[in-house]
Amino acid sequence: MKKIFFTIVILTLIFSCSGDAFTPKPKGYFRIDLPKKEYVAIDKDCPFNFEIPKYGSIQPDANRPDKPCWFDLNFTELNASIYFSYIPIEDNLNEKLEDSRTLAFKHTVKAFDIEQQTISFPEKKVYGLIYSIEGNAASAYQFHLTDSTNHFLRGSLYFNNIPNQDSIQPVLEFVKEDITHLFETFEWK
Numbered sequence: 001m002k003k004i005f006f007t008i009v010i011l012t013l014i015f016s017c018s019g020d021a022f023t024p025k026p027k028g029y030f031r032i033d034l035p036k037k038e039y040v041a042i043d044k045d046c047p048f049n050f051e052i053p054k055y056g057s058i059q060p061d062a063n064r065p066d067k068p069c070w071f072d073l074n075f076t077e078l079n080a081s082i083y084f085s086y087i088p089i090e091d092n093l094n095e096k097l098e099d100s101r102t103l104a105f106k107h108t109v110k111a112f113d114i115e116q117q118t119i120s121f122p123e124k125k126v127y128g129l130i131y132s133i134e135g136n137a138a139s140a141y142q143f144h145l146t147d148s149t150n151h152f153l154r155g156s157l158y159f160n161n162i163p164n165q166d167s168i169q170p171v172l173e174f175v176k177e178d179i180t181h182l183f184e185t186f187e188w189k
Contacts, residue, residue: 034174035077039181044069046086047151051185053178061085078171079160082179087152096152100129100144103156107137119145119183126186136165140172141179147188155179 039051042058046069052058055077061070069086087096104114112135119128128145141157157175159168 032078032170034171037177037181039185041185044071047088047189048086048145048153049185049187049189050182052182056178075175078175080171080175081158081160082175083156083158085154087154089146089150089152093146093148093152096146096154097129097144100142100154101131103154104131104133104139104142107133107135107139110137111135119143121183121186124187126183126188128183134165140165140168141176143179143183145183145186151188 035053035055038054040054041049041051044058052073053075056073056075059072059074061067061072061083064070064085067085069084071084073082073084075081089096107114111133113133115132115134117130117132119126119130121127125147126145127148128143131142133140133142139156139158142155144152144154146152157172157179159171161168
């Protein structure tokens with residue numbers, strides 16, 4: 001009996017003193033300090049106006065220097081960007097709407113749900129659709145705006161990290177408020 005007890009004590013000491021100590025991972029994510037909401041009107045030579053947050057900056061689309069109304073709204077502190085592309089309508093509204101839907105639904109591979117919500121401000125002739133993409137998709141939020149006759153603007157929100165719905169959710173909700181403000185202040189020239 002003494003041999004068994006002694007063996008157990010020795011084995012316990014050997015395995016408890018190993019160099020690879022177990023350190024548990026923290027439960028949760030890092031705290032994110034969100035900036036104060038203040039807005040300014042954009043100043044671009046495009047057929048539309050809207051307000052953006054002061055903590056966002058507009059950069060021309062590096063891949064499309066020939067298209068001045070294709071630009072990125074970067075949220076450096078939040079590690080996110082909204083990519084905008086403006087296209088004039090030339091009797092091809094249905095084609096532009098289908099292109100927007102196709103680009104949103106390309107995320108069905110990683111998404112578990114795509115909710116659609118209409119945008120309608122008839123007094124300003126601003127109509128559109130929001131695609132809220134649930135899951136670990138690359139883009140969590142996409143939309144398009146049109147006046148139904150001459151103009152079409154598309155936007156896509158991307159985070160500059162590996163998609164993880166749980167970790168980006170607070171920032172996503174914060175940026176969605178900014179996008180809602182964009183819709184409310186949006187006007188065609």
